[in-house]
Amino acid sequence: MFRGKNYKESAKLIEKSKLYDSDEALDLVVKASKAKFDETVEVHVRLGVDSRHADQQVRGAIVLPHGTGKVARVLVFAKGEKADEAQAAGADFVGAEELIPRIQNENWFDYDVVVATPDMMGVVGRLGKVLGPKGLMPSPKAGTVTMDVTKAVNEIKSGKVEYRLDKTNIIHCPVGKVSFGKEKLCENFNALLSAIIKAKPAAAKGQYIKSCVVASTMGPGVKINQTKLSD
Structure with a gap:
């Protein structure tokens, strides 16, 4: 896959194999943003459930403390x-x-x-x-x-977002804009993860949060140490 100059420069800031704490990961996402527009920051959470079963669905909504940076229609x-x-x-x-x-x-x-x-x-x-x-x-x-x-x-x-599993058992959800800065993004991230953890189905067995990655619209993904997330 072709990657532009800005992406390659951003990728140099991030160790591919490293698992970061969430605040450090979001700080890197902000620093790695090189686009000329205010990029959206998204969270991608892979869960240890099977979305094919009705009793293992994970879906809900939450009003993020600082909104998403976009006024929904x-x-x-x-x-x-x-x-x-x-x-x-x-x-x-x-x-x-x-x-x-x-x-x-x-x-x-x-x-x-x-x-x-x-x-x-x-x-x-x-x-x-x-x-x-x-x-x-x-x-x-x-x-x-x-x-x-x-x-x-x-x-x-005022910034309510819906989170739901896709067919590959991953939740994709925005948590704000790069312009929010690390602190506001962290508060939104923590609010979203808390909601996802509370929504854990009773039928889910084993490790619930398998992996978690944050990334801006045009930037590289940063892996978060899921063992540091309360489970």
Whole structure:
């Protein structure tokens, strides 16, 4: 794989085989950032579970102490008073059945999170094959299927992130921007890891956190010593 000059320069700061403490790892991610834009910092956590089994799913959401550095665009499926409530809370888009053809036929995805009131899930369910693969399907576990749309919209706008396993049993989640600096990134990282650890399924056996890597959008990954993470 071709790597640019900036990437190679950044990689010199990091020992590939070394496992770093989380604060040192995030400090390196900030120092290694060479891009001309404010890169997103992501955490990649491999878990010792099997996502093929329903009782070993790991999914949830958390409001990061310092947000993500990005204001999410929110689509709310609601009617009547709840639709008005969503508008007042600052939702970017609010609607019901009339949005179905726009999403299905026009590839409309100008939003980052979808919220729905429980009574609208029959409608939203028809979009499962479209929203599901993009990770946009509302879920009670993530707090995006709720009657309290004001709370849902406010939390999302203030930096709520959803974490969920992919098919390879890895969670990929942003914890902020390089411009946050080490301290804020560490606080966000610790909040996310605590939530993931609390979400450990009862059916999970053996080592829960297999590996943990942090990286900026364009930078090399830095491995974290997972044995230092409370398990």
